[in-house]
Amino acid sequence: MxxxxxxxxxxxxxxxxxxxxxxxxxxxxxxxxxxxxxxxxxxxxxxxxxxxxxxxxxxxxxxxxxxxxxxxxxxxxxxxxxxxxxxxxxxxxxxxxxxxxxxxxxxxxxxxxxxxxxxxxxxxxxSLAALTVTEGGIYGRFGFGVATQHRSAEIDTGLRFGLVAPVEPRVEMMPNDASVAVRRAVFDRFHATHRGSHQRLAFYDALLSGAWDWDSDGPNKAIRSAVHLDASGQPDGVLSYEIDEQSSAVKIRDLLALDAGAELGLWQFIAALDLVEKATLRRLSPTSALPWALTDPRALKVTGVEDFTWLRVLDPAAALAVRAFDADGEIAVEVVDPRGIASGTWRVAARAGRAEVTPATEAAVQVDIRALGSLYLGLADARTLAAAGLVHGPAADVAALARLFRTDGPPHNTSGF
Structure with missing residues (x-):
């Protein structure tokens, strides 16, 4: 050394x-x-x-x-x-x-x-630190817990593709260079409204517009861009894709939609592409309407579920004070951090969506710092984490912790770094 x-x-x-x-x-x-x-x-x-x-x-x-x-x-x-x-x-x-x-x-x-x-x-x-990982066995020891996941999917866009309810066509192709500003604007609205979203970094502009591809060390001429427009003509969804002619497949590089109407409209556009039989997507929304909107649900196959972003709480009191709570409740929690950065005991009292966090002298529930990272955005249930050995306490208190941290929907992130 x-x-x-x-x-x-x-x-x-x-x-x-x-x-x-x-x-x-x-x-x-x-x-x-x-x-x-x-x-x-x-x-x-x-x-x-x-x-x-x-x-x-x-x-x-x-x-x-x-x-x-x-x-x-x-x-x-x-x-x-x-x-x-x-x-x-x-x-x-x-x-x-x-x-x-x-x-x-x-x-x-x-x-x-x-x-x-x-x-x-x-x-x-x-109060928070985040990262994505190439190896899953490294960062737990530094206090990071899996906080969001992504689902890879393959969709049959041939004769099996059909939607239960008709979708009004509101998709336009657009020049790749023009897609940069549109994608930024749509993402800003997405980021402001979706729990678990992480800010996109600068490299996304060139990557998704085809201006630069880091794997080939040059421009990506295969990239195409499309935008979905709402009823007033404003962008509410954006698509970046490329077609592999040899496999008759469309590789979706990015599908960003503000609501189900925009999402399904973009899927309808993808399925209408000529000479294409399937589409692959690495990050299907955990709340996607597509599986339920298909006339044949088996036209969609989830091909993998993986960890995406990992979260590390640095200051539990400050982090919990800015977290939105979908349920009211109160519980005292001891955070156990072997590295001594975030250790302590706090009482969390959630009312009307926000929590008051105050120091406490004792708590019935102990939460490992890794578990707090997985609880924070709503990905994991405290009872599951207790079964894994990351949360400790009487069953009734662990159940109360689970109810308090429950969210109305899973975290949704589209951005890696």
């Missing part, structure tokens, strides 16, 4: 050697091909727009190493927002690009970077 130094820097106005080294280290960590100078420049512009702070762990250069300018561990943070219910969006610490080079594992680099970031975010007044 004595040979490791840690550096922090904001995004410079140009692609410096230090920034390029950090960018290359992330690509190495995720087994990506080396990006071009254009790709690195685009990345610099996007992370600058989002205000990322970059942290790195550096080892001395040797005769056979990659060089002192390429960190052996990377860690990035930015302050964005999460919808905590009831129309409230709360600032949160978003974490991404977490890597540790294979040659420098088991040296505490991730623990150092993560611990410093979480404490810094808490000290700056943020």
């Amino acid at each position: 004595s040979d490791i130094t840690y550096r922090t820097f904001d995004i410079p106005d140009a692609l410096t050697d230090e920034l390029r080294g950090w960018y290359d280290a992330v690509g190495l960590g995720f087994h990506q091909k080396q990006g071009s100078d254009e790709a690195a420049g685009r990345w610099r512009e996007e992370v600058s727009r989002d205000g990322w702070r970059l942290d790195g762990a550096y080892a001395p250069a040797s005769e056979h190493s990659l060089g002192a300018h390429i960190p052996v561990a990377t860690f990035a943070t930015t302050t964005q927002s999460i919808n905590t219910g009831g129309g409230h969006v709360e600032p949160a610490c978003f974490i991404t690009d977490v890597t540790v080079r294979t040659t420098h594992r088991r040296r505490g680099l991730l623990s150092h970077l993560m611990g410093a970031a979480l404490r810094r975010a808490r000290d700056e007044g943020l």
Whole structure:
């Protein structure tokens, strides 16, 4: 450990050697091909727009190493927002690009970077931290719990596709470059009204408009864009897709709808595409009307359910005070945080959608910090978490906790980072 130094820097106005080294280290960590100078420049512009702070762990250069300018561990943070219910969006610490080079594992680099970031975010007044993961076994030990999920689906868009009730056609194709502003506007309305939504980052603009594809290191000429219009002619849904002619399938890159009418209108458009027999979608809404609107429900197949975003509560009192509660109730809860960031005991009294959170001396229910992250947006039931060993207490008190944290619908997030 004595040979490791840690550096922090904001995004410079140009692609410096230090920034390029950090960018290359992330690509190495995720087994990506080396990006071009254009790709690195685009990345610099996007992370600058989002205000990322970059942290790195550096080892001395040797005769056979990659060089002192390429960190052996990377860690990035930015302050964005999460919808905590009831129309409230709360600032949160978003974490991404977490890597540790294979040659420098088991040296505490991730623990150092993560611990410093979480404490810094808490000290700056943020009550929540969020991330997405490539490996599911790492972040529970840092206090993160699965908070949203996504469902992958395959839809038969051929003769089996039909809707129970007719949908008025209100879809227009639009130029890809024009779709950027429309998608942003629709997302802003979605983000303000859907519990569990995480703010979208700058890279979505180029990715979903086809201006840049990070896998191919160039523009994606296959992307097409469409918009759904409400009765007054205003956009209330947006679609980004590409067609694979070899498999006669349409790959939906993004389907964002403000209500069921917009969602079904876009699905009707997708099913009407010529020479297409099926559609694939990675993030089917957990409250999608499509399974119930199809004349043949078996035309839709859920092909997978996976964790999506993970949540870490940094300040339970502050986080619970900005959470919307769909049920009234009162309970004292002890939060157990092995890392000592969020430990404590509080009484939560919810009335008319909001909670008053006050310190308490004792509680019948103990909640592991990971479980609080899974309870917070309404994904998990406290009784299920108790069965998993993450919540402890008498059955009646655990049931009361479950009732208090119950939400009228599951959290819905469309944005990764």
